[in-house]
Amino acid sequence: MDAAQPSEAEILAHLEAKLQHRFKDAKLAVQALTHSSAKDKDFPCNERLEFLGDAILGHIISEHLFHHFPGYEEGDLSTMKSIIVSAKTLSEKARELELDRVIILGRGLTEKRQLPRSILCNAFEAVVAALYLDGGMDSARTFILGNLKMKVDEILKDEHEKNYKSLLQDYAQRRVNAIPVYRVMKEVGPDHKKMFQVVVELSSTQYGPAWGANKKEAEQRA
Structure with missing residues (x-):
């Protein structure tokens, strides 16, 4: 393996420190950060973990939005979810966790450490799957919500200001204990x-x- 590549011990130590999780299976941690371009890799690449992590991430965020925002309709929830799990959001979180420093890459990518957004996003999803497989759904949920809650709150603020139905429902339930x-x-x-x-x-x-041109638009205006 290229001398510039992080060692397995470095990857494990980095992830355990950033995630506050001690891996029972260290191989999962290394696989989560092994990109498919690393042809001489000693571990399978992270594509299968990325596949699983994407599903787990979607499930946890959907569940969180469903339970915490009962006044929001399906379209509003879908919009919020799509922003939260976007490549832009996940790649930013991957950089905050400094995953770009410990991803095992092929030689061509190693030479330019400014990694594409897609690689960082995929690494974040693979880490989610590694946490799930090693520590269960609670570990994955704690990691996801801990890292993405600020984004949820930010989006909620923006959406809440535009969603007059939600504002009215919140007000009505607090003040007169009624539903519009x-x-x-x-x-x-x-x-x-x-x-x-x-x-x-x-x-x-x-x-x-x-x-309004549709019922939803008319309800918002009312």
Whole structure:
């Protein structure tokens, strides 16, 4: 292996320090950071771990959003999730963990240590899988939420400011212990260009009406 490459002991020590996790199977830690370009590698590359880690990451983030943001609709949750698990977000987290310093690479990539975003993103997902296989779902969940909670909060703030339905629901539950009810009052226009009029009712009081090109838009405006 190239002299510039990190040793297996260095990889293990780095990951255990950054993750605050002592690996029972050290081979998982090394495999998680072995890129497919390392032809002379002593361990399998991290592609299979990346596949598993992607699924685990998606599951944990989806579960977290589902339980913590009950007022959000499927489309809103999907938008938040896509940002949280994006290559941009995961590669940034990989750099914060300094994974780029301990990835085993092929000779061509070793010469330029400014790694592509995709390699860092894949390494982060592979580390998630290694944690899951070595320590179980709780270990993976702690790592994921610990590293991505700030991103969740940041996105929530941005989305919350745009999502008037969520703001109203939060306010209503805190102040009057009630849930807003949205009612479609009118539908006008042809099917391909229909407009909807919606009102919102809260504690027997009606607000609106408001028009929108679809029900969701009208509900937000109401």
